[in-house]
Amino acid sequence: MPRVMNIGERVRALRAFYRREGRMPTYEEMRGLFGYRSKNAVAGVVRRLCATGYLKRGAAGRLAPTSRLTAVTRLLGAVAAGFPSPAEEEMADMMSLDEYLVERPEATFLLTVSGDSMIEAGIQPGDLVLVEKGRIPRNGDIVVAQVDDEWTLKYFRRDREGIRLDPANRAYAPIRPKRSLVVGGVVRAVIRKYI
Amino acid sequence: MPRVMNIGERVRALRAFYRREGRMPTYEEMRGLFGYRSKNAVAGVVRRLCATGYLKRGAAGRLAPTSRLTAVTRLLGAVAAGFPSPAEEEMADMMSLDEYLVERPEATFLLTVSGDSMIEAGIQPGDLVLVEKGRIPRNGDIVVAQVDDEWTLKYFRRDREGIRLDPANRAYAPIRPKRSLVVGGVVRAVIRKYI
DNA sequence: CTTGAAACTGAACGATCGTTCTTTTATGTA
DNA sequence: TACATAAAAGAACGATCGTTCAGTTTCAAG
Missing domain, CATH: 1.10.10.10 (Winged helix-like DNA-binding domain superfamily/Winged helix DNA-binding domain)
Incomplete structure (x- = not known):
C-alpha cells in the first residue's frame, strides 16, 4: 500500500x-x-x-x-560556502539555464570560439558564446563582428575617433575598421563544457 | 482567411x-x-x-x-564562419542548454565563483560553475574540494606522492591536503553571463 | 479530358478528462 | 469521550478529447 x-x-x-x-x-x-x-x-x-x-x-x-x-538545476551560494546539507538542498531554488541565459530565443545563437583573441577575458578556444542578434552594442560589450570580410570576437568600444574593436590578448592590436564593420550580435554569455 | x-x-x-x-x-x-x-x-x-x-x-x-x-537556441558553427543566412538559420539544430549541460539533475548544482585561483583556466570571480556531486574525479578535473576546513576550486591531480590540488594561478601554490580532503563534486561546465 | 492519390471538410462516436456531489474516514480540540 | 474540521473515497456528470468515416476538393500524371 x-x-x-x-x-x-x-x-x-x-x-x-x-x-x-x-x-x-x-x-x-x-x-x-x-x-x-x-x-x-x-x-x-x-x-x-x-x-x-x-x-x-x-x-x-x-x-x-x-x-x-x-527547472533542472539548483542554484546555491558561493564556492567558499561549500555544499549544503540535504535539507538546505531542498530549500534551494531550482532554475532553468535556458530561461536564465536566453532572453529572445528567436534571435539567440551559439557559436564556437576558434581563436585566442579574447583569452584574457576568460574566453578560450572551444568555448561556446551565446550571441544575441539585433541588439545594439554598448561600450565594452563583447561582440561578434565582421571587419574587412573577417568575423571575429572583440570588445566593442567607442571613443572620440570612432569605433574601436579591442582584443583581450596583448599579442593582438586593437582594430579600427577601415572599409566596413558589421556587428553580428552581442555576446550575452559564455559556456564552457568539460568533456 | x-x-x-x-x-x-x-x-x-x-x-x-x-x-x-x-x-x-x-x-x-x-x-x-x-x-x-x-x-x-x-x-x-x-x-x-x-x-x-x-x-x-x-x-x-x-x-x-x-x-x-x-529547445530555445540554435547551434551554429565557428565564430569565424560568421552568421548564416535566414535559410541556413532554419537548418541549424535547435538545442536546449539544460539538456546539453545537465546530465543528472538531482546531483547537479550551480555555485558562484568567488576567488581568482582558477583565473588561468578561464574561470573568473562571479562566474557560475556547474558542479556534479558524487562523481569520481579524474586526473586533471576541476573539483570543488574542502581542504583543511576550507572550500575551494582546484585542479584535481594524482601523482606518486598522493593527491595534489593545483590552482590555475601562479600567485598561489599547489596544495597537499594534510588533515582532510573532501571532494564535493566535479565541475562539468562554466557559465558566465554578462549583465 | 480522365483518372488516381492525397489533402481536407464536416459530422459523429466512444473514451476519458476535470469537476461536482455525497458519504466516509482521519485528525486535532475541548 | 464528544465534537468540529479537513481530507479522502466513490460515484456520477457534462464537456471535450482524439479518432473514425464518408464525402468533397485539389492537383498532378497520363
Whole structure:
C-alpha cells in the first residue's frame, strides 16, 4: 500500500513524470503518482501546488507547470560556502539555464570560439558564446563582428575617433575598421563544457 | 482567411504555443493554429511532425514534444564562419542548454565563483560553475574540494606522492591536503553571463 | 479530358478528462 | 469521550478529447 507522500515527494514525482513524458500527467495519472484511490483527492493537492507556485492555470483553466517545477538545476551560494546539507538542498531554488541565459530565443545563437583573441577575458578556444542578434552594442560589450570580410570576437568600444574593436590578448592590436564593420550580435554569455 | 502554412511555420507556431502555455495544444487548438477548418486535417500534420521528429508519442499514445521542438537556441558553427543566412538559420539544430549541460539533475548544482585561483583556466570571480556531486574525479578535473576546513576550486591531480590540488594561478601554490580532503563534486561546465 | 492519390471538410462516436456531489474516514480540540 | 474540521473515497456528470468515416476538393500524371 502506498504510504502518504509529503509535498516535496509529490513535487519530485511530478517533476520525474514531466521530464520523462514531456507533459503534465492527467488527474487519473496523478492519482496513481500520489498514491490516492480517488481523483478528487488529487484536486486538493493540485490546488495547493498552484498556491505554492509549482503549477499554474492557463487561459482556459488548463494546468501547466511553472519553471519552478520544470527547472533542472539548483542554484546555491558561493564556492567558499561549500555544499549544503540535504535539507538546505531542498530549500534551494531550482532554475532553468535556458530561461536564465536566453532572453529572445528567436534571435539567440551559439557559436564556437576558434581563436585566442579574447583569452584574457576568460574566453578560450572551444568555448561556446551565446550571441544575441539585433541588439545594439554598448561600450565594452563583447561582440561578434565582421571587419574587412573577417568575423571575429572583440570588445566593442567607442571613443572620440570612432569605433574601436579591442582584443583581450596583448599579442593582438586593437582594430579600427577601415572599409566596413558589421556587428553580428552581442555576446550575452559564455559556456564552457568539460568533456 | 488564413493561408496555407508550410512545415516550418507550423513548427514555429507550435513552439510559440508551447513556450507560452507550457503544454501541447489540443487538436482543436492546433486546428486554429494551423488555419484548418477540420480537426481531421490536423491529424495528418501531426503524423508528419512525428515522422520528422518534432513530436513523439508516449506510452499511452499521448502526444509529447521532443527536445527538437522545445529547445530555445540554435547551434551554429565557428565564430569565424560568421552568421548564416535566414535559410541556413532554419537548418541549424535547435538545442536546449539544460539538456546539453545537465546530465543528472538531482546531483547537479550551480555555485558562484568567488576567488581568482582558477583565473588561468578561464574561470573568473562571479562566474557560475556547474558542479556534479558524487562523481569520481579524474586526473586533471576541476573539483570543488574542502581542504583543511576550507572550500575551494582546484585542479584535481594524482601523482606518486598522493593527491595534489593545483590552482590555475601562479600567485598561489599547489596544495597537499594534510588533515582532510573532501571532494564535493566535479565541475562539468562554466557559465558566465554578462549583465 | 480522365483518372488516381492525397489533402481536407464536416459530422459523429466512444473514451476519458476535470469537476461536482455525497458519504466516509482521519485528525486535532475541548 | 464528544465534537468540529479537513481530507479522502466513490460515484456520477457534462464537456471535450482524439479518432473514425464518408464525402468533397485539389492537383498532378497520363
